[in-house]
Structures are given as structure tokens and as C-alpha cells.
Amino acid sequence: MPFTILVTATSLAPAGLRILEHAGCRVLFLRDGNSAAEVEGILAREPVDAVISRTVELSGAAIRSCPTLKVISKHGVGVPNIDVAAATAAGIPVYVTPGANAQSVAELTLGLMLAAARKLAWMDGELRAGRWTRAQDGLQLSGRRLGLVGFGQIGQRVASVARALGMQVHAFDPALRGPCPVEGVVLHASLEALLPQSDVLSLHIPLNAHTRGLLDAQRLALLPRGAIVVNTARGEVIDEPALIDALRSGALFAAGLDTMAVEPLPAGSALAALPNVVLTPHVGGSTPAALEGMATGAAHNVLGFLAGRHPDPLSCVNPQVLSQNERSIA
Template structure:
């Protein structure tokens, strides 16, 4: 039986495409505006069996418009662009691809940290503008404390990298047991305790109702003076107005941001004009290796469910909320 797969992007890495083609799937890509309206239009007019979701919103209306839809897989791990509740109400599992881009995101985190500590983007811009501006106020990271908010696969790799630099590492994650952390890491039971120690604060949490604006003015005020903030998670985890204020008045030394509250970042955002901010356009997981791994993982997710009704507890974000009858004919891992 031929399955129809909608990929909410214009391309999918060859590794994922090869698997879909091998199984005889018909694959639909975005070809128009590439927005949520196009996604909804396709789902409303095509008999789609599965969606591989990239960054475009997959709304409740789009999900409800497609009676044939059976499974959704995120191309990555963050599902804030997918209406998971709407999927759950129809018994549609929502898969993710954990770990597929962890190495790439961790490397981006380290890159942003170093760039922010040494003002690399600013000095590069000065040279390109014809000015020889030799800043001599860079921060050496050895001996400073990295505070990790979230200790999943990315956070663990960042900890490993920073320990190698000679940094101290502390972590806070209410969903991870202390005994699973490395003995070299200071494990803290609450966020406030972590903040007070963090010369560099790095965020590695999903966007949920409890993490939205998790780092606001009060939390930024608890960081040591001259701290650095690095965010490769989701922009909405940080109160952006509070961040701008802390950067402007010098309470924060710098910030390295792969994600912002609005993407693309607004043309009039003060962050774009700040010399102590390093910005990248949400590409932490966009290396060839990571894109291949995410595409292959997402393709395996949807095919495993369509062919064998396989549900993996570690990959289905709404596993516990699915209706009991959904589990009846499934292979649960």
C-alpha cells in the first residue's frame, strides 16, 4: 500500500528520502508560500497518511482537516509548532527524533559561548568596516562556572566540552535524577541556586507552559554581574525585553542567541544593534550530519507506525495521553 507523506518544508535530506522512496511512498513538499496556510490547504485537499514536521506550524485546523492523517513526526525534538493536543484528541501519535542533532546543537552552544566571551562578531564587523578595533576586555572561560538549565543529551555534551576547557559545571533539571549526572558536575535542586553560581548560563529546555519566560528580569538579576547568557533552546524561554535591558545596562556581559522570541528576528529589534550580542538564525541543528540523522529518524518514525503501529515511549511525546484503544493493536517499545 502506498503511503502519502507531507513534509512541511521544501526539501528533506537524501537519507530520509531514500528510505521513503524504498517503501514506495508518495512525498509532498511545500512549494508555495511555505507557511501554515499552505500546510492546512494541502492537508485539506490531499489524502495524507503522515506528516514530517519541520518549523512551519501544524495547527489544530490543519490536523482536523485531514481525516486520513495517522501519525506526525517532528524533524527534531521541539514540538512547540505542532498542536499536540489536537493530535492526541484524534489518537495521532506525535514522534520526535531525540539525539539526532544533539552533537551539532552542543557544538553551536560552545561556539556562541566563545564568540560572546571574546566579542568575535563585533570585532569581525569592525574589521570589515575598515576599523582596527582591538578589544582587550575578553573573558577567559577557564575557572568560570557554567550553569546548565536542562540536562538532556545536548546539555550533557555541553558539560563535557566545558569541563575540557577547565570550567566548573553546575546543572538544574527537575526531570533528571541527581545520580545520573557526572561526578564532576554540581547538581542543584532549584533554579535560583543555579543562577547565583552561573558565570555562563546555557539553556537546554523545550518550550512548554512552564518554561515560557522561565528566564525573566528576576532570574537575570540573580546571575553574577557580568554573566553571559547562551540560548540554543527556544527564544520564548527568555523574556526578551528583560534580556535587552540587562545587556544594555551592563548587568550581562554578553549573550549568544541561536533562537529569539520572533523568528525571523524583527528588523527593529534592539538585539540586532547590540555589539555584545551574537546572533544566529536558529541553525544549531542545521549541519549535514544532523539534518541527515533527523530526516532518517523522522522517516523511520512514520513508517514504523504506518507499517507496524510501533509506538516508542522515548519518541512519542503524547504516549501517555493517547486514548487506550490506540495501544490495542500497536507494538509498544
């Protein structure tokens, strides 16, 4: 029996789409790529077996409206747009695609770090405005200390390159088990121990109840004066008004941000007005290579589950449902 798959976007990378079509799936897309109401409408009227979720909200009402829905896979790793509690209550596993975009996000992290340290965006703007303004206070990263909050695949890749640049690398990750996976990295037992050792701080953590507002004014004050903050995780993990205050006062030298608390960035944003902030529009995982990796990973997740070949339980954010799910899916 062919399966019906809903992709909550207007498209999917060709490699992922080919996998679904080769399996004989009927693939549905959104007409409006940013409409939670359209997602709910499709699920309420179509016999959808699986959802590949992009950035559009997948609400509890949408999940409950579709009695045929059996599995959800995020096209990526962050699931704040998915009502995981509603999926769990319905016995529906929610998978992610860990590592698929790790290299692209790590590379953007390093790019933001270098751009913030050397004031690249500001100097580019000066030149385009006809001014030959040579900044004399850019920072050399070699010899400085990089602090990584979260030390999964992205953090580990950033650490390897940072060490090659001559940086001393420190990390904190309460989920890390066993020996340090990157030689020469100093692991810390708490965030409060890491922050004073971080001339550059880079965030690589999911957004959840424990991490929302994690980097608040009190913790920002623990960073060395003149530190740089880089965020390619989720904007909400930083207390944004506190970050802006620290950037304005000079407590922080600069910030490089791929994610903000409100996206798209609203008109008149205080962040956009600061000359010591480098901003990108949440594109860390948006290279063609990363999009193909996430699309193929999500396609394999849903097809594997629907065929009775359970994907890696470590990629399931609500694994408790796997032992409960006894429904026939063929």
C-alpha cells in the same frame, strides 16, 4: 498499500527521503516552504497517512481536516508549531527525534559561548570597518562556572567540552533521574539555586507553558554581575526586554543567541543593535549531519508506526494515545 507522507517543507535530507521511497511511499512537499495554509489545503484534499513536520505550523484545523492521518513526527524535538492537543484528541501520536541534532546544537552552543566571551563578532566588525581595535576585556572561560538549564543530550555534551576547557559545570533539570550522567557536574535542586553559580548560563529546555518567559528580570538579577547568557533552545524562554535591559546596563557581559522571541529577527531589533550580543539565525540543528539524522529519525518514526512497529514511546510527546490507538493502519 503504499502510504502517503506529507513533509511540511520544500525538501527532506536525501537519507530520509531514500527511506520513504524505498518503502514505496508517495511523498508530498510544499511549494511554499512557510505556508500553514498550504499545509491545511493539502491535508484537506489528499489521503495523507503521516506528516513529517518541519517548522511550519501544523494547526488543529489542518489535523482535523484529514481523516486518514494516523501519525505525526517532528523533524527535531520542539513541537510548539504542532497542535498536540488536537492530535491527541484525534488519537494521533506525535513523535520527535531526540538526540539527532544534539551534537550540532552543542557545538554551536560552545561557539556562541566563546564568541560572546571574546567579543569575536564585534572585533570582526571593527576590522572589516578598517579599525584595528583590540578588545582588552574579553573573558577567559577556564575557571569560570557554567550553568546548564536542562541536562539532556545537548547539555551533557556541552558539559563534557566545558569541563575540558577548565570550567566548573553546574546543572538543573527537574526531569533528570538517577546519578549525574557526566562526572564532575554539580546538580542543583532548583533554578534559583543554579543561577548565582552561573558565570555563563546556557539554556537547553523545550518551550511549553512552564518554560515560556522562564528567565525573567527577577531571575536574570540572580546571575553574577558580568555573566554571559547563551540560548540555543527557544527564544521565548527568555523575557527578551529584560535581557536587553541587562545587556545595556552592564549587568550581563554578553549574550549568544541562536533563537529569538520573533523569527526572523525584525528590522530595527534592539538585540541586533547591541555590540555585546552574538546572533545566529536558528541554525543550531542545521548542519548536514543533523538534518540527515532528523530526517532519518522522522522517517523511521512514521514508517514504524504505520507498519505496526511502534517507535520508542519515550520519543512520543503524547504517549497516552498509544494505548488508545487500536485502528488498523495496514
